[in-house]
Amino acid sequence: MDITVFVQNFLNGLSIGTVYAIFALGYTIVFSILGIINFSHGAIFTLGAYFTYFLIGGLNNGSGILANAGLPFGLPFVLAILVGSLMAGFCGVLIERLAFKPLRTRGADPLLALVSSLGVALVIVNLVQYLIGAEILSFPSNVFGEFVNQNPSINFNFVDPSRPIPIRTVQIIIFAVSLVILVLLAYLINRTKFGKALRAVAENPITASLLGVSVDRYIFLTFLLSGFLGGLAGTLVGTSFSISGPYFGVTYGLKGLAVIVLGGLGDIPGAVLGGLVIGLAEAFVPGDFSAYKEAVAFALLFIILLVRPQGLLGRRLIQKV
Amino acid sequence: MFESFFNQYGFLMVYMVLQATLALSLYLPLTAGQLSLASPGFFALGGYIAAVMSTTVWATNGMFPIPYLLLEMLLGGLASGLLAVVVGVPALRLRGIYLALATIAFVEILRVVSLNLTITGGAVGIFGIPQPFNSSLEYMWVALPLLIACVIFTARLEKSRIGRAFVAIREDELAADAMGVNPTYHKVLAFVIGAMIAGMVGAITAHFLNTWNARQGTFDASINILAFVLIGGSRMTLGPVVGGMLLTALPEILRPVGDVRLIVNGFLLTLGAVLLPQGLISPRVFKRKKVDV
Amino acid sequence: MKPVTRKIAIAFGILAATTFVVAEKVATPIAIGVSVAQTSNTALLGREQVIGAQIAESFFNSRGGVNGTPFKLFFEDTGGDEAGAINAFQTQINKNNVVAIVGPTLSQQAFAADKIADRAKVPVLGPSNTAKGIPQIGDFIARVSSPVSIVAPNSVRAALKINPEIKKVAVFYAQNDAFSTSETGTFQETAKAQGLEITTVQRFQTTDSDFTSQVSAGLATKPELVIVSGLAADGGNLIKQLRLAGYKGLIIGGNGLNTANMFPVCQQYCDGVLIAQAYSPTAAGSLNAAFRTVYKNTYKKEPPQFTAQAFAAVQVIVEALRRVDKAAKVSGAELADVRVALNDAILAGTYNTPLGTISFDKEGEVNQKLFYVAQIKMNPDNKTGSFVYLK
C-alpha cells in the first residue's frame, strides 16, 4: 500500500476509533457493574448531541411540535458540551431508575434489561422525532473557533512533501479531545477512590457492599459517567458530521456493542482497544470492498470470538465446580 | 361489519401468526439456554429462497401453486438448517451475551452480503413475488397450520428426551454434561430447529409481503423477536406465541393514538418488562392453581 | 378432526363466503388517504411529504374542493417497513374508506402495499417511488415520481457542458438505499455512453457519517468528476469530506440530494454541486409560484422535491375527482364505483402541477415534460442556499 494512503487511513482510523472507544466505555462500565447491556446507550448518544446543539443557542429547524424553538441563551461551546453531556448522564441515571432498578430489586432475568432499555430507546427516539422533528441539525462551522472555520483541513507533509496528506481539522480536535478524556478516565478508574470502588463493585457487588461501598451510590455514579461518555461521543460526532436526526445514534449503538464484545465485555482497556481495532479495520477496507465496510466490524467480531470467546482482553470465565 | 373487520385486520392477523411462529425460532435455542438472535438471518434466507424460486424457476402468470409454496418452505427450512449447522457449531461455544452478539454479527454480515449480491436484487430486493392466494387473510391457511404445528412440535419436544436435555443444559450446562448429555450436540440441534422454523416463516412471509429485501433481516428484528419471547414469557411454549402476537399488534392497536403511538409503544414495552419479569405467560401462573386446590 | 380444528375450519368457511357483501358510500368530505413514513428513520422524507399533502389540502379546499364538496386527507403512518405500509393501507381502504391513496414513501414499501390496494381496486399514486416496476404492480398503481432513468442523465450532460475536458469519473452511492442503487446504475450507463471512464465505484450506507475511507480510495484514482447518489445527511457529509480531502473538480448529486436539508450538512462545500432535479422551486407556472409562496411563508426555505411531489399527487387526485364528479356526483355514490372511475380519470388526465405538466401512460407511469439541472449556490451564512436552475 502506498505510504501516503497508509498514513491517511491510519490517522482516520485512530480518529474514529477513539470516538468508538469513548462511546463503548459507557456501555462497558455499566456491563462491568450490573452485567447488563443498556440498549438505550445509542439514544443517549443522540440526546447528548441534541442537548449541546441547543445549549450553544442553536435553533430547531426541524418540523416537530417545537419547530423553530430554541433556548433564549447560548453557552460557550466548551461549557455547552460539558453541560450537554452531563444532562445526557442524568438521562442515563433516570433510565437506570426507571428501567433497570425495578428489575434488579425483583431479581429478574438480566435479559429483561435488554427489553426494558429497548423500550426506553424507542421512547427517546420517537420523543425526539415528535418534539424536534426528523430533520438534520448542524453545528455552525465556527463552533471550534475561527481557526478551524478558516482552516477546515490541514495538510501534513511528513511522508512525501510533494503529496501532502489532508486531514480534517475537526478530526484532529476530536482525536485530541478523545485522548484527553481517555487519560482522565484512566486516572479516574485507576487512581481515585471512586475508581477503586467502581472496580470493587464490578468485581463482586455483594463483597463490595460488605466492605462498606454503597453499591447504590456507585450504580448512580456509573450511569452518570456512562451517560456522560455517551453524550460526549454523540456531540463529538455531531460536530464532525452534523446530527442526522433522531436515529443518529442507532448505528453507533450497534457498532459500540461490537466494540465492547471485541475488547472483552466489562473490560475498560478492552473497550479502548476494541474501538481502535474496529476504527482502524474500517479505515483500511480497500476501496474495491467498500461495499462490505459496514460488515467489517461484525466480521472481525465473529472471527475473534471464535478464536477468543472472551474477547481480546476479557478474562476467561472459569466455572467453579 | 364482520367482513370489513377481516378486510382491515386480515393482514395483521396473519402477520401476528407469522411473527408468533418466528418468536418460537428464538425460543427454541433459549430452552437450551442459548441466547441466539440469529432468527432474522434465517428468516431473510428463507424469504430470499422463496422469492428467487418463485420469480425465476417457478415463475407463473396466474396463481402461484400452493404445493410450490410448501416446497419453498421446505427448501427455506432445509437451507436455513444447513447454514445453522455451519454457523452454530463454532458459534455455540460462546456463552450468554457473547453468543447473542456473535449471532447479531451473523445477521449483519448476511444483510450486507444480500445488499451486494445480484441474485438478491441489491437494495431494491425482489418484487412482484407471485401470489398463491387472492387475499392476505387466506394466507392463514398456511400460516396458522404452521404455527399450530410449531407450537405442538415445541411443546411436545419439551416433554421428550431431547427437550429434557435442552432444559438440563439451560439449568446447568456443566451438570448436564456430567449426566451424559452432550451439550454441543443439543445446543446446535436447538439452534438448527429454530433456524428451520425461521426459514419456513421467511418463505411464507416473502409471498405474503409480495416483496423481499435486505431490510427484512436486521438487528432491529433480532431485538424485536427477543422482546416477543421475554415479554410473552420464556419458560413456556405459549409465551413467545402470545408475546409475538401482542407486540406485533401493539403499534396497530395504538394507531388511534396518532403521532405519539411509538412513544407509547416503547413505554409499554419497558413497563411490560418491569412489571412482568416472568413474562405474560409463566409456568407459575398455571402451577398456582394446582397448589391452591 | 379435533373440535378446535373444526371451529377454525368453520370460521374460515364463513370468511370465504362473506367477502364483499356490504357496499360503502363515499362520505362528505371526500376521504383521500395519505400513507407515508411519519416515523422510523425514513421519517425525514415522510415529513416533507406530509407537509406537501397538507398544503395541497388547504390550497384546493379553499378553491372549492371537488366542485364544491370539500375533501379531507387521512394520514396513516407506514413507518419504515413493509408490514407497516400494508397495515396503513388496509386501514385507509377499510376503515377510512378513502377513494385513493397517496403513498408510500419507499419503493420497497410500495412493492408490498400497492399490491394490497390493487386487489381492493383502490387507486394509489406513488409520490416518491422511483424504482423500476412500480406502475406494473397493477392497474390501480400510478406514480408522479419519475423513474431515475429519466432524471439522472441530464446532469451528466450538464457537467460536460461546463467542463468538456472531463474523462475520469468516480462514482459513490448508498448501497442500502433502493433509489440510490437504481440511480447509480443510470449514472454509470450515461457516463459510459458519454465516453467517460469510471475509475472507481465506492459504496456506503445512508446510516454512515464517516466516509474517509471511501473518499481516500475514490480520490486516489484522480477523478475529474464525482457522482454521488445518496440521501441528504450522508450525501452532504460525503460532499463535505470530498472537498476537505482536497477534491476540486465538479460534483454531481443525485436526485436524493435535491433537498435544502443538505445545506446545513455540507455548508459552504455544497457550493457548485450539480443536482438532477425532478422539481425545481424556480420553475415557471402560477401554481408552482403559489405553492412555493405558501411553503416559504411557513418554513422559511425553498420547498423540497418530496413536498412538491406529494402536493402534485394530491392535486392529481383532486382534479381527477372533479372530472368524475362532473359525470356523476361523487359524494354519496358507491365507494367501489368511485374508486374505479377515479382510477380511469387519473390516468386519462393531464395536470399542470408544480412539477410541470404531467400525464400518465396506460400503465400508470408518469410522463413529466420538464426535468431540471440545478447548481447549488450557498448563501454567506453557510446554512442556507438555493438551487440555481441551469438552462
Add this chain to the structure above:
Amino acid sequence: MTATDFSNIETSSHTTSSILSVKNATRRFGGLIAVNEVSFEVTPGEIFGLIGPNGAGKTTMFNLLSGLTPPSSGAISFEGRCLIGLPPYKIAELGVARTFQNIRLFGNLSALENVKIAQHTHTKAGVLSGVFGAGRAREEEPRVLAKATELLKLVGLDDLAGEQAKNFSYGDQRRLEIARALALEPKLLLLDEPAAGMNPTEKQGLSDFIRMVRDKFSLTIVLIEHHVPLVMGLCDRIAVLNFGQLIALGNPAVVAGDPAVIEAYLGGD
C-alpha cells in the same frame, strides 16, 4: 517417602484387577498446582475414600476423573480405557457418575425430571420420535418414568417427585443428587461430600445407604468426605491428599496411624 514411591507400589500390585487407574495425574491452575503427580487404583466393588484438609485437591481430582477439568499431565483410565481428552458426557456414558460438593441439581425442574434427564445415555429417542411419541420414545418413556420413580423411592423422595428441586432441604437435595447419579446406571460412582449438611442420624443412615446402593447396583464407589468417623467406618481403603499430593494410601487403620496424615490434619487445619 514421596508420593511417587506410593504410586510405584500401587501400580505393581493392582494393574489387572483395577476398575479405575490414576497415574501421575497433575493439574495446574496458573502457578498453583492443585493436584500433583497423584497415582492410585480402585478395585471393582470397593468403597474408596478420598480425604484431606480443605484445598487439598480432592474436588479437582473428581473433576479430572469426570472430565470437567482436563489434567495438565498424567493418565487416567477406566476399565482399561483412557479417559484423557474425553468430554464429561462421554465419560458419563462409559459408566462414571458423580455428585457435586456444591449440589448442582437442575433447580427449576422437578425431582422426577432431574432423575429422568440422567437416563439420557440409556435412551435413544430422537427429535421426531419424541415429538410424535412414536417409535423409540413410545417404548422408552414409560421405562424412564418407572426407573425415575423407582430411584426416587429408593432415596425416599417419591412423595416429592413433582416438587422443584430448589425447594428441597439440603439433605434431600443430596439424596436427589445420588438418585440422579444412579439413573446413569454407572459402574463407578463418585460422591463429593455426600454427608455435608446432614445431621448425625442422617449420617449414620447414609453409611448403610451407600453400602446398600453399592451392593444393589454392583457399584464401585469413590467418595470425598470430611466426616472422619463416617469415612473410617465405611471405606475399604482411603487415599489422603494434602496440598495436591498423595500422602497416604491404604486401609483405614493404616492411614489413621500414618504420621504424615496426622501431621497434615493437625498442622493444616
